[in-house]
Amino acid sequence: MNAPDAGLLSLNTATVRQQWTLPQIVDGCARHGIRGIAPWRDQVAAAGLADSAARIRDAGLTVTGYCRGGMFPAVDREGLDAARDDNRRAVDEAVALGAHCLILVVGGLPKNRAGGIASKDLAGARGMVRDGIGELLGYARSAGMPLAIEPLHPMYAADRACVNTMEHANDLCDELGPGLGIAVDAYHVWWDPHLEREIRRAAAGSPSRLLAYHISDWLVPTMDLLTDRGMMGDGVIDLPLLRSWMGEAGYRGFHEVEIFSANNWWKRDPDEVLATCKLRHRECS
Amino acid sequence: MNAPDAGLLSLNTATVRQQWTLPQIVDGCARHGIRGIAPWRDQVAAAGLADSAARIRDAGLTVTGYCRGGMFPAVDREGLDAARDDNRRAVDEAVALGAHCLILVVGGLPKNRAGGIASKDLAGARGMVRDGIGELLGYARSAGMPLAIEPLHPMYAADRACVNTMEHANDLCDELGPGLGIAVDAYHVWWDPHLEREIRRAAAGSPSRLLAYHISDWLVPTMDLLTDRGMMGDGVIDLPLLRSWMGEAGYRGFHEVEIFSANNWWKRDPDEVLATCKLRHRECS
Numbered sequence: 001m002n003a004p005d006a007g008l009l010s011l012n013t014a015t016v017r018q019q020w021t022l023p024q025i026v027d028g029c030a031r032h033g034i035r036g037i038a039p040w041r042d043q044v045a046a047a048g049l050a051d052s053a054a055r056i057r058d059a060g061l062t063v064t065g066y067c068r069g070g071m072f073p074a075v076d077r078e079g080l081d082a083a084r085d086d087n088r089r090a091v092d093e094a095v096a097l098g099a100h101c102l103i104l105v106v107g108g109l110p111k112n113r114a115g116g117i118a119s120k121d122l123a124g125a126r127g128m129v130r131d132g133i134g135e136l137l138g139y140a141r142s143a144g145m146p147l148a149i150e151p152l153h154p155m156y157a158a159d160r161a162c163v164n165t166m167e168h169a170n171d172l173c174d175e176l177g178p179g180l181g182i183a184v185d186a187y188h189v190w191w192d193p194h195l196e197r198e199i200r201r202a203a204a205g206s207p208s209r210l211l212a213y214h215i216s217d218w219l220v221p222t223m224d225l226l227t228d229r230g231m232m233g234d235g236v237i238d239l240p241l242l243r244s245w246m247g248e249a250g251y252r253g254f255h256e257v258e259i260f261s262a263n264n265w266w267k268r269d270p271d272e273v274l275a276t277c278k279l280r281h282r283e284c285s
Numbered sequence: 286m287n288a289p290d291a292g293l294l295s296l297n298t299a300t301v302r303q304q305w306t307l308p309q310i311v312d313g314c315a316r317h318g319i320r321g322i323a324p325w326r327d328q329v330a331a332a333g334l335a336d337s338a339a340r341i342r343d344a345g346l347t348v349t350g351y352c353r354g355g356m357f358p359a360v361d362r363e364g365l366d367a368a369r370d371d372n373r374r375a376v377d378e379a380v381a382l383g384a385h386c387l388i389l390v391v392g393g394l395p396k397n398r399a400g401g402i403a404s405k406d407l408a409g410a411r412g413m414v415r416d417g418i419g420e421l422l423g424y425a426r427s428a429g430m431p432l433a434i435e436p437l438h439p440m441y442a443a444d445r446a447c448v449n450t451m452e453h454a455n456d457l458c459d460e461l462g463p464g465l466g467i468a469v470d471a472y473h474v475w476w477d478p479h480l481e482r483e484i485r486r487a488a489a490g491s492p493s494r495l496l497a498y499h500i501s502d503w504l505v506p507t508m509d510l511l512t513d514r515g516m517m518g519d520g521v522i523d524l525p526l527l528r529s530w531m532g533e534a535g536y537r538g539f540h541e542v543e544i545f546s547a548n549n550w551w552k553r554d555p556d557e558v559l560a561t562c563k564l565r566h567r568e569c570s
Binding site for chain 1 (some may be wrong): 444447505
């Protein structure tokens with residue numbers, strides 16, 4: 001299989017979030033010839049929305065996604081309304097940044113004010129997610145901002161996202177209609193026996209629902225559920241195979257590197273991290 | 286919903302494996318009025334097969350499952366043959382113990398001699414699992430020992446089991462025929478949006494494929510991928526709902542408590558652990 005086009009590498013800013021501010025990350029991308037970026041809301045807030053948008057535009061970077069909206073389930077109307085309002089602000093920010101899509105991490109079981117899980121009703125949470133996305137879609141369509149459901153690994157079903165398969169995400173897209181698509185993150189979906197089928201199904205929409213493709217690697221052993229993702233090539237995911245499935249389904253977009261790694265990549269010189277992302281994107285993805 | 290029948294509580298011996306030998310666990314079950322047990326091979330080997338079988342029989346315990354066979358994928362013929370031979374021994378031991386079924390943890394990606402992952406071919410590993418179960422089934426049928434595929438949580442796909450959903454297990458049962466069933470472990474499958482459907486599908490076989498039901502709980506946060514399972518009621522799984530699905534599907538078997546808990550239950554007085562299992566089985570399962 002051919003190496004991927006280096007021009008399609010994008011950096012999710014979480015990958016060096018412990019070392020650099022957003023302005024530093026933008027400069028780093030420019031220095032390393034990385035053409036895409038996917039910033040997080042807290043980093044944008046810290047640097048200022050207008051300033052961040054200007055820096056990214058001036059650097060000529062494509063914003064492959066904005067992280068993130070979602071977290072729809074709540075214990076009461078007040079919580080649901082707060083999520084709705086916050087998600088509308090996220091849409092506005094994504095528009096200001098010129099993002100290709102707003103990434104949705106949809107949320108898990110409803111939480112109380114203290115952050116504890118307040119209900120075990122998983123089907124109910126999934127209903128709140130459907131309703132929340134449905135309500136947000138009107139706003140997002142008016143703003144011209146595509147929403148991308150990111151199915152998260154089932155180990156996050158309780159506390160981060162109760163949409164855990166491509167099939168579920170495709171079902172939501174079928175139900176809720178235009179303006180909604182999917183962010184395929186290899187780390188979250190590589191294990192799924194229906195992955196190839198559901199990538200093809202997502203691409204069969206018009207336009208294709210394949211709005212983003214995120215890469216990293218699954219380490220064996222994995223020492224932490226949240227912050228032990230691997231650099232491409234250091235784990236067990238057959239990333240060239242997944243890229244081939246995305247390509248055969250017509251996906252021509254960026255390959256966004258998103259690595260949460262408290263004990264390894266977050267501790268390294270960020271210039272080394274970016275150089276490694278480039279190398280491993282070419283050789284192992 | 287009614288409380289479960291206390292007579293259906295079974296103890297998977299992993300739950301107190303750090304504190305007690307198998308003879309001690311058998312005595313503990315008798316002392317606490319627990320009527321079922323599911324021993325592990327290493328504990329049986331340490332205590333002796335004949336002695337273990339006699340103790341369990343004398344205590345009047347039902348062996349709700351024998352842990353475990355499986356681990357089919359291998360890098361070469363020699364490894365596949367070794368797995369086959371070891372699995373046949375596991376069938377023989379299960380027969381000697383009078384177990385209701387032999388639990389299969391099917392294995393993940395093939396490993397090299399040093400235990401490292403030797404291939405990223407997940408579809409290939411799944412094929413080896415299918416072939417390995419198919420080959421073992423003839424032997425198990427002759428011995429009259431049902432094999433129970435235990436779908437493991439997707440976070441174990443690489444290193445423990447590449448069958449990660451009830452649907453996949455049902456597909457294997459469809460393909461491979463009689464003598465094969467499923468062990469439903471709440472910890473592994475609670476997140477699956479198709480769980481109720483696939484429990485019903487498993488029960489529609491004749492005889493039902495529902496060979497075992499394991500309970501514990503999913504903690505938030507989960508601090509370790511392997512050894513941080515929760516006691517029923519301490520986590521987020523709606524265990525009464527899952528039990529109702531099993532019951533509506535006609536399952537009348539035991540509820541087997543299986544908790545790997547390095548920093549909590551494995552450190553407690555095992556008599557306290559068994560008393561808590563009984564209490565939480567009644568109140569939270």
